[in-house]
Amino acid sequence: MGRSRLTAATAALAAVAACVGCGTDGGASGGGPGEDGGGGAVEAVLTPDSVDRGAVQRASVGERERRGGQAVELRGAGSETEPASGPATAASAADGISPGAPTDAEVRAELRQARRQLARFRTFLGTTAYLQTGPRARVLPDGTAVAPDDAPEPVKRIIQAGNAIAKFPYKWGGGHGAWRDDGYDCSGSVSFALAGAGLLDSPLTSGGFMDWGAAGPGEWVTIYTNPGHIFMIVAGLRFDTSGRGRAGTRWQEAPRSTAGFVVRSVPGL
Numbered sequence: 486m487g488r489s490r491l492t493a494a495t496a497a498l499a500a501v502a503a504c505v506g507c508g509t510d511g512g513a514s515g516g517g518p519g520e521d522g523g524g525g526a527v528e529a530v531l532t533p534d535s536v537d538r539g540a541v542q543r544a545s546v547g548e549r550e551r552r553g554g555q556a557v558e559l560r561g562a563g564s565e566t567e568p569a570s571g572p573a574t575a576a577s578a579a580d581g582i583s584p585g586a587p588t589d590a591e592v593r594a595e596l597r598q599a600r601r602q603l604a605r606f607r608t609f610l611g612t613t614a615y616l617q618t619g620p621r622a623r624v625l626p627d628g629t630a631v632a633p634d635d636a637p638e639p640v641k642r643i644i645q646a647g648n649a650i651a652k653f654p655y656k657w658g659g660g661h662g663a664w665r666d667d668g669y670d671c672s673g674s675v676s677f678a679l680a681g682a683g684l685l686d687s688p689l690t691s692g693g694f695m696d697w698g699a700a701g702p703g704e705w706v707t708i709y710t711n712p713g714h715i716f717m718i719v720a721g722l723r724f725d726t727s728g729r730g731r732a733g734t735r736w737q738e739a740p741r742s743t744a745g746f747v748v749r750s751v752p753g754l
Contacts, residue, residue: 621633621720621721621722622636622644622719622720622721622722623722623738624722624734624736624737624738628651628652628733628734628736629648629651629734629736630644630647630648630651630719630722630736631644632644632720633720636705636720637705637754639682639683639684639751639754640682640705640706640719640720640754642681642682642683643678643679643681643682643684643706643719644678644719644720644722645681646677646678646679646680646681646682647674647677647678647681647719647724647735647736648736649677649681650669650674650677650678650735651734651735651736652733652734652735653666653667653668653669654667654668655668655669655670655671655726656668656669656670656673657670658670658673659673660672660673660674660676660677660688661673661676661688661690664677664680664688669726670726671691671714671715671716671725671726671727672688672689672690672691672693672694672710672715673688674724674726674735675694675708675715675716675717675724676688676689678717678719678724679751684751691710691711691712691713691714691715692710692711692712694708694710694715694747694749695710695711695712695747695749696749697749698749698750698751698752699749699750699751699752700748700749700750701748701749701750702748702750703750703751703754704754705719705720705751705754706718706719706720706750706751706754707748707749707750708748708749708750708751709743709746709747709748710746710747710749711745711746711747714727714746716741722736722737722738723736723737723738723739723740723741724736724737725737725741727741728741
């Protein structure tokens, strides 16, 4: 709308100038004011309300014919203003940086935040068993275990409790006088892990586990016991005080012989 009004106004001014020229030429040739060179009356091009576009066009054509077809071209009248490029935009273009890109300070701040989140995640891995790892649990380099995400909640709690003592030293009778001890034997270790899931009220010896729970292997937890030793398999990992491998942990991925052991399980697991 602004462009149309500016174009019309420009044309009107050109027509008025043409008409003034006509009156001057007419006076020189004997014509009176308000007459063209041929003695005809000049059409009004302006009205109180608007520009008479038809009169403007006719006056412009007549002026070009009178001057031998010469015309004056007005460039840029009514053209849209292009957005100015400020110093920041020009500098960004010169450096090849897209407008709106983050600054170096913002990038460094994001990196610091990412490092803090990674540190918290590493701490999380070292203290909990709640992490998806596939169809079976696995042992981390620090000797703790992580449970499958789809494992039942008691299984995750067994692993979490086992992590708490996974690297404690072997101590004969450890874990039987009190749940908290500075070392645990085989049955004390298994008892502590099961108690962490609320499955055992007080520690049992390896012989005491021979008729505990249900007979046969379980889907998630299987206990192998005899009068001299006990270990259990939890989500595919062996929790055992013998044969401790890397990081001196009770969690082990390698199997062992089960000959001479009674097989028991946790009902429902």
